[in-house]
Amino acid sequence: MRKKLLFYIANIDYYFHKFFPKKVKKVRNYYSLDRTLFKVKFAILKIVSNILNLSLSELFYICGSDKHKHYKNIYDFLTTNFKREDKINILEVGIGSHNLSGSGGGSLIALSLYYKKAKIYGIDLFDKSFLNIGNIQTIVGDQSSKKNLVSICNQIPNLDIVIDDGSHFVDHQFNTFNIFYKNLRNGGIYVIEDIVGSYRVRNNGDPDLGIDK
Numbered sequence: 001m002r003k004k005l006l007f008y009i010a011n012i013d014y015y016f017h018k019f020f021p022k023k024v025k026k027v028r029n030y031y032s033l034d035r036t037l038f039k040v041k042f043a044i045l046k047i048v049s050n051i052l053n054l055s056l057s058e059l060f061y062i063c064g065s066d067k068h069k070h071y072k073n074i075y076d077f078l079t080t081n082f083k084r085e086d087k088i089n090i091l092e093v094g095i096g097s098h099n100l101s102g103s104g105g106g107s108l109i110a111l112s113l114y115y116k117k118a119k120i121y122g123i124d125l126f127d128k129s130f131l132n133i134g135n136i137q138t139i140v141g142d143q144s145s146k147k148n149l150v151s152i153c154n155q156i157p158n159l160d161i162v163i164d165d166g167s168h169f170v171d172h173q174f175n176t177f178n179i180f181y182k183n184l185r186n187g188g189i190y191v192i193e194d195i196v197g198s199y200r201v202r203n204n205g206d207p208d209l210g211i212d213k
Contacts, residue, residue: 002052005048005052006048006054006058006061006062009044009045009048009062010061010062010063010064012041012044012045013031013033013041013064014031016031016033016037016041017031020037023036023037024037025102027100027103030097030100030103030104031103032097032100032101032102032103033102033103033130034102035102035130038102038130038131038133039133042109042133042134045059045062045063045109045113046113046134048062049062049113049114054113054114055076055079056075056076056078056079056110056111056114057072057073057075057076059109059110059111059113059114060072060075060106060107060110062110063106063107063109063110063113064106065096065106065107065109065110066106067106067107067110071193077189078161078189079114081187081189082115082160082161084114084115084116085116085117086115086117086118086160087117087118088115088117088118088119088160088161089118089119089121089156089157089158089159089160089161090111090115090118090119090120090121090159090160090161090162090163091121091122091123091156091159091161091162091163091180092107092108092111092120092121092122092123092162092163092165093122093123093124093141093143093162093163093164093165093166093176093180094123094124094164094165094166094167095108095122095123095124095126095128095131095138096124096165098126099126101126101127101130102130104124104128104131105122105128105131105136105138107163107165108120108122108131108136108138109131109136112134112135112136115135116135117135118135118160119135119137119157120135120136120137121137121138121139121156122136122137122138122139123138123139123140123141123143123152123166124138124139124140124141124166125140125141125142125143125167126140127140139152139155139156143166143167143169143172143173143175143176144167144169144171144172144175145175146175146179149175149176149179149180150179153179153180153182153183156183158183158184158185159180159183159184159185159188160184160185160187160188160189161188161189161190161191162180162181162183162184162188162189162190162191163191163193164176164177164190164191164192164193165193165194168193168194168197168203169197169203169204170197170198170203170204170205171204173192173195173197177190177192
């Protein structure tokens with residue numbers, strides 16, 4: 001019963017698109033919700049989370065984050081270092097769904113529902129301000145610009161968790177790490193996703209990368 005309910009909740013954007021086609025756009029595999037439907041979705045997710053006391057990996061699943069599919073076991077370590085009631089600051093770089101308005105932010109929503117007393121920041125190249133609800137705050141930012149990242153870093157408090165799930169370009173990952181790691185509190189966690197780009201030319205990596213490099 002629990003798994004079935006979570007399946008239906010995880011596919012809520014599909015059902016919104018089916019019953020409210022004028023308020024939901026579909027581009028490839030992405031659904032774009034208008035502001036009202038997003039608020040309804042957030043409220044439903046919050047109610048389900050509270051009633052079922054969902055784990056972080058379950059929240060990633062119902063919120064539509066690919067972290068459930070690829071990294072659910074890895075991200076569980078966050079919950080061993082930081083408890084649900086902790087007042088922490090979390091930053092995720094890269095909100096998702098590219099330039100599609102009203103879409104993306106699955107992991108931000110999941111983190112905000114799990115860490116209810118935390119402040120959740122999200123940085124993306126595109127405006128994702130529709131996600132500014134509850135304890136979530138989004139910021140338009142560019143990983144390729146050190147100046148821009150420094151400016152953002154100066155505007156937000158010290159961080160407990162940083163997740164780089166942005167462009168996946170190696171030089172951008174270096175920019176972000178060199179700036180935000182300094183803003184990480186002792187005992188904090190810094191995550192860089194998809195470092196396979198370090199070996200790909202198209203991600204500005206080096207196929208011949210060796211330990212000497």
